[in-house]
Amino acid sequence: MKTLKISLILLAFFSLLNNSVFSQQLTGLKIIENVYNRAVGDDMTADLTMTLTNSSNENRVREIKQFSKDFGDLEKKIMFFVSPADVKNTSFMSWSYDEAGKDDDQWIYLPALKKTKRISSDSKSDYFMGSDFTYDDLGDRQPDQDVHKLLREEKLNGEDCYVVESIPKDKDYMYSKTITWIIKDKWIGLKKEFYDEDEELLKILKVNKYEDINGFWIITNTEMKNEQKDHKTIMILKNVKINTGINDDKFTERIMTRGI
Amino acid sequence: MKNKIIAILLCLTQITFAQNVDFTGYVRNYSGMLAGNGSNDFVILQNTFNLNIEKNMSGSSFKVNPIIYHNDSDSISFNLREAYLDLYFDSFDIRVGKQQIVWGKADGVFITDILSPKDLYEFLLPEFDEIRIGVTGAKLNYYMGGNTLELVWLPVFTPTNLPNSTSIWSPSMSFAMTPTFDYSKQDVKPSLENSELFLKYSALTEAIDFEIMGGYMWDDDPTVFSSIVTNSSGRNLFITPEHKRISLIGGSFSTTLGPFVFRGEGAYYFGKYFNTSDLTVNNGTVEKDYIHYMLGTDFNLLDINFSLQFIQKAVMDYEETIQSNVMFKDQYNNMMTFLARYSILNETLEFELFSYYDFEYDDALIRPRVLYDYSDTINLQIGANIFTGTEGQFGQYNNNDMLYGKIKYSF
Numbered sequence: 001m002k003t004l005k006i007s008l009i010l011l012a013f014f015s016l017l018n019n020s021v022f023s024q025q026l027t028g029l030k031i032i033e034n035v036y037n038r039a040v041g042d043d044m045t046a047d048l049t050m051t052l053t054n055s056s057n058e059n060r061v062r063e064i065k066q067f068s069k070d071f072g073d074l075e076k077k078i079m080f081f082v083s084p085a086d087v088k089n090t091s092f093m094s095w096s097y098d099e100a101g102k103d104d105d106q107w108i109y110l111p112a113l114k115k116t117k118r119i120s121s122d123s124k125s126d127y128f129m130g131s132d133f134t135y136d137d138l139g140d141r142q143p144d145q146d147v148h149k150l151l152r153e154e155k156l157n158g159e160d161c162y163v164v165e166s167i168p169k170d171k172d173y174m175y176s177k178t179i180t181w182i183i184k185d186k187w188i189g190l191k192k193e194f195y196d197e198d199e200e201l202l203k204i205l206k207v208n209k210y211e212d213i214n215g216f217w218i219i220t221n222t223e224m225k226n227e228q229k230d231h232k233t234i235m236i237l238k239n240v241k242i243n244t245g246i247n248d249d250k251f252t253e254r255i256m257t258r259g260i
Numbered sequence: 261m262k263n264k265i266i267a268i269l270l271c272l273t274q275i276t277f278a279q280n281v282d283f284t285g286y287v288r289n290y291s292g293m294l295a296g297n298g299s300n301d302f303v304i305l306q307n308t309f310n311l312n313i314e315k316n317m318s319g320s321s322f323k324v325n326p327i328i329y330h331n332d333s334d335s336i337s338f339n340l341r342e343a344y345l346d347l348y349f350d351s352f353d354i355r356v357g358k359q360q361i362v363w364g365k366a367d368g369v370f371i372t373d374i375l376s377p378k379d380l381y382e383f384l385l386p387e388f389d390e391i392r393i394g395v396t397g398a399k400l401n402y403y404m405g406g407n408t409l410e411l412v413w414l415p416v417f418t419p420t421n422l423p424n425s426t427s428i429w430s431p432s433m434s435f436a437m438t439p440t441f442d443y444s445k446q447d448v449k450p451s452l453e454n455s456e457l458f459l460k461y462s463a464l465t466e467a468i469d470f471e472i473m474g475g476y477m478w479d480d481d482p483t484v485f486s487s488i489v490t491n492s493s494g495r496n497l498f499i500t501p502e503h504k505r506i507s508l509i510g511g512s513f514s515t516t517l518g519p520f521v522f523r524g525e526g527a528y529y530f531g532k533y534f535n536t537s538d539l540t541v542n543n544g545t546v547e548k549d550y551i552h553y554m555l556g557t558d559f560n561l562l563d564i565n566f567s568l569q570f571i572q573k574a575v576m577d578y579e580e581t582i583q584s585n586v587m588f589k590d591q592y593n594n595m596m597t598f599l600a601r602y603s604i605l606n607e608t609l610e611f612e613l614f615s616y617y618d619f620e621y622d623d624a625l626i627r628p629r630v631l632y633d634y635s636d637t638i639n640l641q642i643g644a645n646i647f648t649g650t651e652g653q654f655g656q657y658n659n660n661d662m663l664y665g666k667i668k669y670s671f
Contacts, residue, residue: 124561
């Protein structure tokens with residue numbers, strides 16, 4: 001159960017790395033804002049598989065079924081853990097607010113204890129389910145939390161990219177800086193480097209696959225590798241469905257406890 | 261009988277496999293050894309098979325949860341922890357059968373969480389989901405957005421399961437003279453008049469989660485009535501355990517403030533029986549109301565998750581003749597719990613320290629343990645149970661300090 005102190009905004013993560021915008025003289029801030037503000041569907045359903053691989057090449061697999069819906073100034077998400085066996089039927093729900101400074105509301109349902117517990121969303125530097133993604137890596141880190149600088153433009157994997165350096169305004173933040181390669185015409189973050197507090201390279205995020213689903217660019221295969229620990233996590237998104245009209249009642253304690 | 265149960269279980273398994281029924285559960289080996297008090301006896305040598313059989317259909321579902329314990333004496337005990345059917349409708353759900361019902365926001369403390377009684381065969385040491393006993397009845401949940409009205413009807417009374425008198429977990433009892441026990445009044449027959457009823461209104465909102473509840477129930481712990489009878493053999497003490505009606509109202513809440521989660525829970529119990537030193541009045545008992553509440557917080561500091569709870573019980577209209585017991589020393593009874601949890605190696609290795617401390621008896625239960633996920637299915641655990649003090653609910657087990665290990669395979 002220790003893996004389940006969650007502040008996950010997975011779907012927003014994919015939107016963070018996807019965007020389209022029409023602009024000419026782009027600053028680093030503008031590029032990141034465009035990525036952040038890119039519209040995605042009103043709701044989304046998907047199956048997520050995370051494969052964690054350690055330095056001995058041993059794999060651990062976590063499977064999740066997730067739903068999200070935009071309610072205007074509020075986004076609600078609910079996730080059901082399918083595997084491993086000891087967390088099966090555990091569910092997690094978060095309500096994220098557009099209002100600046102307003103923390104997410106988050107709950108976790110623990111089936112063995114038959115309890116829905118409210119949890120704090122403050123620990124955004126915690127790692128999600130033992131993976132190499134922190135909650136902040138997966139979530140909506142707002143552009144104004146960092147100072148952005150367009151370093152250069154270059155090709156990566158055959159794609160024309162902007163390369164943007166982002167330095168957090170909070171000097172105590174877990175990363176001293178990040179560098180992101182963003183595809184120009186699709187506004188997808190293709191690669192991202194994370195540097196630790198000593199400005200040493202800590203992690204590298206790579207997008208292995210992205211797809212056009214219902215007119216939205218969706219990243220469906222991502223790899224995060226911790227270079228210092230030689231540990232990596234591959235996230236694969238399957239059965240992605242957008243704008244299916246998920247019922248508002250999906251995001252309630254009733255459904256958390258009942259299951260998928 | 262044991263073979264029949266296992267045969268039935270296997271048949272059930274074969275049938276249900278064919279119908280896409282979901283099977284999960286675990287197999288666990290659990291060994292515990294007394295330590296530090298001149299005895300190194302293995303007091304726990306247990307194998308457990310826990311099976312959850314579930315099927316979700318459109319508009320309904322069921323769950324059956326058999327559990328088999330195999331102990332060192334080669335004895336096997338079989339139990340159905342839960343066996344229920346769910347019916348789902350647009351705005352309400354109904355659950356019928358044997359079920360565990362958990363209310364409240366407290367952890368490891370039972371204030372409004374009193375619908376499912378406790379199995380104290382090994383005191384409070386089993387995992388909390390194993391401590392609760394399933395109750396037989398019906399539960400109706402009516403939903404209004406994020407608000408829920410829950411009605412529980414239990415026609416069958418299920419009492420606390422106490423360890424037998426030879427167990428090292430048998431609670432200490434002292435009498436002025438050797439008593440004679442009369443258990444003729446202890447059973448509560450299942451009938452409409454003997455039903456238990458509970459009602460809860462709960463809400464899950466942006467700012468706060470809360471529950472308001474009430475219940476008309478039987479006290480899960482029997483009241484011990486005492487009487488002195490003088491006959492030809494002299495003065496004899498007769499002890500007659502009897503479950504008495506009790507009712508309560510209560511509630512709980514949980515909210516966040518920055519990095520802190522604040523929780524609270526409280527209940528007012530009407531008509532709890534306490535034992536007194538005056539056996540001439542009401543067979544050594546007196547009926548009093550009492551308050552039981554908890555205030556707690558959860559937070560993270562230096563990557564360690566902490567949880568603290570303060571718990572108080574206060575007896576209303578207290579009388580000096582009330583005898584102290586392990587749960588009530590005097591009018592005010594104060595306790596706290598402490599939990600610290602820290603994980604490393606991508607959350608595969610976890611260190612935990614959980615403790616109860618009773619201010620009145622100055623006794624405690626301290627439970628350090630280390631858990632390691634050897635794989636996605638195999639979890640290893642070693643730990644200790646350390647009892648301090650000489651009296652009170654923890655101090656009474658001062659000779660039961662224990663080291664233990666568990667291997668658990670989940671499927």
